[in-house]
Amino acid sequence: MPRILVNECKQEVSSFNPVLSHYEDFLTDAGQDILNYHRPVRSEVGGALSIFDSRPELEVLGGFSARGITSAGTLAEPCFQKLASRFIEAVQKAGPLDGVYLALHGALASEETEDTEGYLIEETRKIVGPNVPIVVSLDLHGILTDRILTYSDAVAVYHTNPHVDFYTTGQRAARLLLHLLDGKPRPVQLRIPIPALVRGAQCITETGLFGGFVKRAVEIEDVLSAGLFIGNPFTDIEDLASNVLLVCDESSLEKTVAQGKQIAEDFWQVRAQIQQPLTSLEESIELAKATPGRIVLVDAADATSSGASGDSNAILAQLLRARCERTALLPLVDAPAVEACFEAGIGAQLTLKLGGSLDPRFTPVQITGRVRLLFDGNLRSESHGEAWHAGNSAVFEAGPITIVLTSRAVSLYDRTLFLACGQDPASFDMTVVKSPLCQPRFFEEGAALVIHVDAPGATSANVRSLGHKRAARPLYPLDLDMTYTPQPRIFRPA
Secondary structure, three states: OOEEEEEEEEOOEEOOOOOOEOHHHEEEEEOHHHHHHHOOOOOHHHHHHHHHOOOOOOEEEEEEEEEEOOOEEOEOHHHHHHHHHHHHHHHHHOOOOOEEEEEEOOOOOEOOOOOHHHHHHHHHHHHHOOOOOEEEEEOOOOOOOHHHHHHOOEEEEOOOOOOOOHHHHHHHHHHHHHHHHOOOOOOEEEEEEEOEOOOOHHHOOOOOHHHHHHHHHHOOOOEEEEEEEOOOOOOOOOOOOEEEEEEEOHHHHHHHHHHHHHHHHHHHHOOOOOOOOOEEHHHHHHHHHHOOOOEEEEOHHHOHHHOOOOOOOHHHHHHHHOOOOOOEEEEEEOHHHHHHHHHHOOOOEEEEEEOOOOOOOOOOEEEEEEEEEEEOOEEEOOOOOOEEEOOOEEEEEEOOEEEEEEOOOOOOOOOHHHHHOOOOHHHOOEEEEOOOOOOOOOOOOOOOEEEEEEOOOOOOOOHHHOOOOOOOOOOEOOOOOOOOOOOOEEEOOO
8 A cells, every 4th residue: 555645834934024933833733633634625735635535545644734824034943943853753753655745835944944845855855765756835936946856756836826726736746746656757857047036916827927927837748747936035045036847757858948948038038027016105095095996005015925024004104194084994913902902802992002013113103992803813714714823813993994903913815814803895995905916806806996005014025125135146126237048957866
């Protein structure tokens, strides 16, 4: 009976978030609990299990799983070492294996270990040996490295942005692993780095330029796995870049290399178009005040799903300065404010200082209102069914402004947090969305105007303002005067 091990470690970090993340910021499972959690969830592991479960001759083992409660700041080194030791120990204790599936992200970094995913794959390879196939799934915001490709047999990457293919990516990864278990030749992996960071609406795969490049990669004849990585501009490590990934048999390598180089060259030519135009904070609020209909204010600079702290009050402060009378709904991470709300109780009126409880670039603003609702912050994502934990949370009303306060950050790429506390974004004149890209049905459909705000924060689309120190240079748009010639890197099985 072929034995397959499933291990998971997923988190995306921003190097520009001053608050380190820790072991406690992960949800961990081991053994059968991993499989029980994921089978009803539309996750990568859930998708992989749907394929493995169709083959009754397989024995599927849960090893170790660590899922970041949300994206966050750089992981403290001792905490990564603790996660890594449990991850590696699970491989050691699994006994003889015929295959390994690793559900990873690609943009996790610790204080001292930049390529954490590459480290975990290499350590797994040391244990299982050169002949046991290892297949990995990664986020297209992951940072693809030589180390990842050297020690894995095949990588499957998301094809959609916003991500709606967690489940099918896991299925593709599982099929790749079964392809190898069924005796097919081990493939060649091809990486073509592109020194460009891209961000914004053109990265939407369904409608933007980026989607066309993904489609071209996926449709290359004879590839076993394909896609494009655009990295996470906020994970400041040496390998930060975009990448073309193609996985194929040796027999089709020459043709695949030529097609991959053309995709990389064409991507480079439109790099300036795949950037997000931004509107100043002051102008954004004036536009929102003057435009009839529902307004979406995108504060991607404080996107918790990209690694920001979630405690930016930049838009809140500007709404107050502009004396805006239109109704507004916004999220804010502020544990001390939540604690004050719980102490006061529902219906109490009180004055709070909001924002900047984590990131010192934000100065707290004083605001008076009443506590409308208190809840425990345990949520279930409307997008994929994942369990989220925001900690104690409160709804605070201050005149036309309604603020959903949480003790800790959760991903905000859908309406889960708002709907869980009875706040429908469609019923407000303005909604602050702390995510760069959401499925249109969540916020944008029916909106009169969507404004991408040039606010400060750890995940600003204005990437030149962030202050990269580790990323290899030159790198667009940090450097504008540069040329590019694709240099394919080929990785064959050991």
